[in-house]
Amino acid sequence: MTTSPRFAELSVGKRTILTPGPVEVDPRVLRALTTPILGQFDPEFTALMNETSRMIQGVFRTANPKALPVDGTSRAGLEAALTAVVRPGDKVLVPIFGRFGHLLVEICQRLDAVVETMEVEWGTVFDPTVIARAVREKRPQVLALVHGETSTGRVQPFTGLGDACRDVGALFVVDAVATLAGVPFETDEWKVDVAIAGAQKCLSVPAGIAPVTWNDRADARITARHRIERGLRTAADVDSDLPPIRSNYLDLAQLSDYWSPARLNHHTEATSMLYALREGLRLVLEEGLEERWKRHRLHEAALVAGLKALGLEFFGDPASKLAVVTCVKIPQGIDGDAVRAFLLDQFGVEIASSFGPLKGKIWRIATMGYSASRFNVLHGLGALEATLIRFGVKVPAGDALQAALAVYSDQAKLASTKG
Amino acid sequence: MTTSPRFAELSVGKRTILTPGPVEVDPRVLRALTTPILGQFDPEFTALMNETSRMIQGVFRTANPKALPVDGTSRAGLEAALTAVVRPGDKVLVPIFGRFGHLLVEICQRLDAVVETMEVEWGTVFDPTVIARAVREKRPQVLALVHGETSTGRVQPFTGLGDACRDVGALFVVDAVATLAGVPFETDEWKVDVAIAGAQKCLSVPAGIAPVTWNDRADARITARHRIERGLRTAADVDSDLPPIRSNYLDLAQLSDYWSPARLNHHTEATSMLYALREGLRLVLEEGLEERWKRHRLHEAALVAGLKALGLEFFGDPASKLAVVTCVKIPQGIDGDAVRAFLLDQFGVEIASSFGPLKGKIWRIATMGYSASRFNVLHGLGALEATLIRFGVKVPAGDALQAALAVYSDQAKLASTKG
Numbered sequence: 111m112t113t114s115p116r117f118a119e120l121s122v123g124k125r126t127i128l129t130p131g132p133v134e135v136d137p138r139v140l141r142a143l144t145t146p147i148l149g150q151f152d153p154e155f156t157a158l159m160n161e162t163s164r165m166i167q168g169v170f171r172t173a174n175p176k177a178l179p180v181d182g183t184s185r186a187g188l189e190a191a192l193t194a195v196v197r198p199g200d201k202v203l204v205p206i207f208g209r210f211g212h213l214l215v216e217i218c219q220r221l222d223a224v225v226e227t228m229e230v231e232w233g234t235v236f237d238p239t240v241i242a243r244a245v246r247e248k249r250p251q252v253l254a255l256v257h258g259e260t261s262t263g264r265v266q267p268f269t270g271l272g273d274a275c276r277d278v279g280a281l282f283v284v285d286a287v288a289t290l291a292g293v294p295f296e297t298d299e300w301k302v303d304v305a306i307a308g309a310q311k312c313l314s315v316p317a318g319i320a321p322v323t324w325n326d327r328a329d330a331r332i333t334a335r336h337r338i339e340r341g342l343r344t345a346a347d348v349d350s351d352l353p354p355i356r357s358n359y360l361d362l363a364q365l366s367d368y369w370s371p372a373r374l375n376h377h378t379e380a381t382s383m384l385y386a387l388r389e390g391l392r393l394v395l396e397e398g399l400e401e402r403w404k405r406h407r408l409h410e411a412a413l414v415a416g417l418k419a420l421g422l423e424f425f426g427d428p429a430s431k432l433a434v435v436t437c438v439k440i441p442q443g444i445d446g447d448a449v450r451a452f453l454l455d456q457f458g459v460e461i462a463s464s465f466g467p468l469k470g471k472i473w474r475i476a477t478m479g480y481s482a483s484r485f486n487v488l489h490g491l492g493a494l495e496a497t498l499i500r501f502g503v504k505v506p507a508g509d510a511l512q513a514a515l516a517v518y519s520d521q522a523k524l525a526s527t528k529g
Numbered sequence: 530m531t532t533s534p535r536f537a538e539l540s541v542g543k544r545t546i547l548t549p550g551p552v553e554v555d556p557r558v559l560r561a562l563t564t565p566i567l568g569q570f571d572p573e574f575t576a577l578m579n580e581t582s583r584m585i586q587g588v589f590r591t592a593n594p595k596a597l598p599v600d601g602t603s604r605a606g607l608e609a610a611l612t613a614v615v616r617p618g619d620k621v622l623v624p625i626f627g628r629f630g631h632l633l634v635e636i637c638q639r640l641d642a643v644v645e646t647m648e649v650e651w652g653t654v655f656d657p658t659v660i661a662r663a664v665r666e667k668r669p670q671v672l673a674l675v676h677g678e679t680s681t682g683r684v685q686p687f688t689g690l691g692d693a694c695r696d697v698g699a700l701f702v703v704d705a706v707a708t709l710a711g712v713p714f715e716t717d718e719w720k721v722d723v724a725i726a727g728a729q730k731c732l733s734v735p736a737g738i739a740p741v742t743w744n745d746r747a748d749a750r751i752t753a754r755h756r757i758e759r760g761l762r763t764a765a766d767v768d769s770d771l772p773p774i775r776s777n778y779l780d781l782a783q784l785s786d787y788w789s790p791a792r793l794n795h796h797t798e799a800t801s802m803l804y805a806l807r808e809g810l811r812l813v814l815e816e817g818l819e820e821r822w823k824r825h826r827l828h829e830a831a832l833v834a835g836l837k838a839l840g841l842e843f844f845g846d847p848a849s850k851l852a853v854v855t856c857v858k859i860p861q862g863i864d865g866d867a868v869r870a871f872l873l874d875q876f877g878v879e880i881a882s883s884f885g886p887l888k889g890k891i892w893r894i895a896t897m898g899y900s901a902s903r904f905n906v907l908h909g910l911g912a913l914e915a916t917l918i919r920f921g922v923k924v925p926a927g928d929a930l931q932a933a934l935a936v937y938s939d940q941a942k943l944a945s946t947k948g
Contacts, residue, residue: 318799380737
């Protein structure tokens with residue numbers, strides 16, 4: 111074996127992140143990550159787990175006793191949720207309005223579900239009555255739906271969907287990865303049966319942990335396949351006749367045992383990420399959800415004003431715009447990726463491209479969580495203006511920042527009048 | 530919605546962790562966790578991913594190009610590896626000598642494999658020629674084997690197993706979760722086809738990220754089921770006729786694309802945990818693997834001397850003792866869990882119980898990674914002696930620490946003679 115090369119100390123450049131994740135993280139959350147390790151069954155640690163569970167309930171606006179994080183990124187949360195409620199042969203209805211609808215299909219197909227899809231053009235969303243009608247006609251076991259599509263910057267209205275699912279005995283499973291803690295999300299009021307969030311978007315926690323909650327309707331279906339694993343089970347543990355949940359790691363029934371007072375051993379909870387999630391959730395609850403939604407709208411307004419002043423054209427149906435992701439069309443004749451690389455190299459500003467039919471056509475500029483700030487919007491707009499000029503795009507120099515500053519100053523006046 | 534309760538600032542007690550994980554983490558690794566977030570396709574971040582991959586090769590002692598972390602705890606790594614190489618109906622041979630052999634069975638059964646097991650009494654290991662013979666007779670597609678069993682404190686010799694697997698075309702999949710970076714592990718020399726490690730044991734990184742490596746033999750089997758996911762695939766992407774890898778999140782073929790120069794989008798890499806893993810691996814390589822194994826043996830020797838002086842009886846076959854986990858029998862008439870609780874409450878010292886047939890019978894005291902230190906061994910032994918006296922066990926007061934100190938001073942003399 112040859113001698114290993116020496117690796118340099120970890121060192122990273124300064125960044126302003128305006129992508130839909132991973133977004134910047136509050137220094138208080140980063141600090142929480144440095145908390146020394148506790149054992150997974152240390153009473154101090156299990157108390158932190160219990161608190162985190164209550165915080166997850168608070169942020170999802172739910173009374174569900176089942177509220178815990180999956181130790182993986184958002185798609186681990188999505189897969190855990192779907193693996194738990196979808197059985198081979200089940201009919202799953204997936205309305206698709208962007209890339210992440212396709213991901214739900216992909217996961218369900220690998221679970222050997224019979225997946226029925228319906229699609230609208232990227233940049234639009236469904237009339238919810240159309241989805242509700244499809245649920246009543248097709249009578250699936252599961253309706254799996256994305257709430258906010260970061261790929262297109264759209265948010266899907268949910269009116270009537272919870273009721274339609276209950277009418278036919280379907281479970282309503284929602285990908286709230288992009289929306290939780292950024293725009294209104296009401297798990298209980300909207301009759302969402304299973305909801306999954308991501309850490310690295312509006313919660314502003316590093317990627318790698320995914321809060322999930324589910325209600326009694328979903329729990330009945332999950333518990334029916336509950337199975338204690340070999341090495342822990344006793345002669346008294348009887349299995350159901352149903353096929354087991356296919357994943358051991360992503361098995362919500364076992365995770366539920368581990369997070370219950372029984373604390374049945376499963377994986378080793380990701381200690382430091384749990385600390386970070388707890389701190390991130392604490393900051394959300396301290397700010398208050400309504401205040402946080404308002405903050406996201408304010409920075410969206412400033413960003414939109416600035417982009418409009420730059421003369422950029424917005425992508426997608428305005429009625430369904432997701433507040434935390436703003437999509438603009440790449441000006442004719444401009445290499446979108448070259449602009450992004452220049453922004454990153456020269457200004458340390460990161461914006462995103464998109465996928466599939468939108469690849470090379472739009473830029474996505476997100477204002478999520480800790481990245482939804484005056485600092486980021488102003489620095490991002492200034493950098494974008496200078497870069498566009500550099501690339502030969504005709505823009506009214508100076509207007510973008512004035513337009514954004516005007517939004518902030520109007521808001522400040524409004525706030526002082528109210529006060 | 531009622532107002533959310535206020536949650537206190539994160540604050541934890543001081544601990545000396547002597548369990549087989551999660552173990553203590555070097556402050557330098559905790560500090561790495563506070564590094565600001567970089568975007569997942571930021572060239573600075575992808576450079577860190579590439580470096581981490583090379584470091585994983587170094588620690589596994591392999592030239593495999595495939596070396597990357599799964600974003601989940603060790604069992605996510607195990608499940609990813611098995612899900613990638615085991616197809617429904619495949620024969621998998623699992624020799625079991627403790628709890629984690631059962632976990633491998635559990636995972637493979639959920640994958641609809643035909644699992645054949647062989648078992649020895651907990652506290653012993655297999656004569657490797659017995660396993661090699663079974664491989665040649667049963668001709669499985671996969672031999673899945675634990676290297677170090679933390680549940681019993683044993684390490685399985687591998688002599689001849691790689692060859693036996695190659696002779697019958699089987700893949701040799703090894704759970705090195707407890708052993709990597711603590712005791713010798715030679716991926717290439719031992720002809721291990723797939724090896725999986727954990728972060729929270731001898732690597733001393735927080736739980737939540739699992740390094741995995743696989744060679745060309747395994748890659749051929751994995752790549753045969755390679756499939757680009759919906760939303761990313763183009764008309765040119767053709768699937769094989771084989772059933773797809775069942776998990777999307779834990780799909781090593783897709784993870785491989787994401788970690789390749791193509792950087793095909795999959796999940797969002799767990800930014801902060803990647804920083805921590807990179808720093809943890811860097812510290813391992815800086816210390817040097819041989820030095821690190823020697824350090825683990827030294828602290829084991831001191832611990833064993835101290836426990837012997839306390840009059841405690843060791844559990845298990847001495848020939849197969851795992852250096853990083855020392856198991857002792859709980860003295861007759863003593864409530865093992867009450868002793869552990871007292872140790873934690875009064876001294877902040879954490880030791881472990883065990884599972885299944887060993888529950889209530891043994892204590893497991895581990896010296897892994899950053900927890901394998903003079904500080905931990907001496908503080909742990911002192912606390913254990915005082916606790917045993919408190920619980921009415923007759924122990925020769927004072928002898929344990931003198932015995933451990935003698936080991937350290939002999940070693941110091943030896944080192945100075947050598948110098």
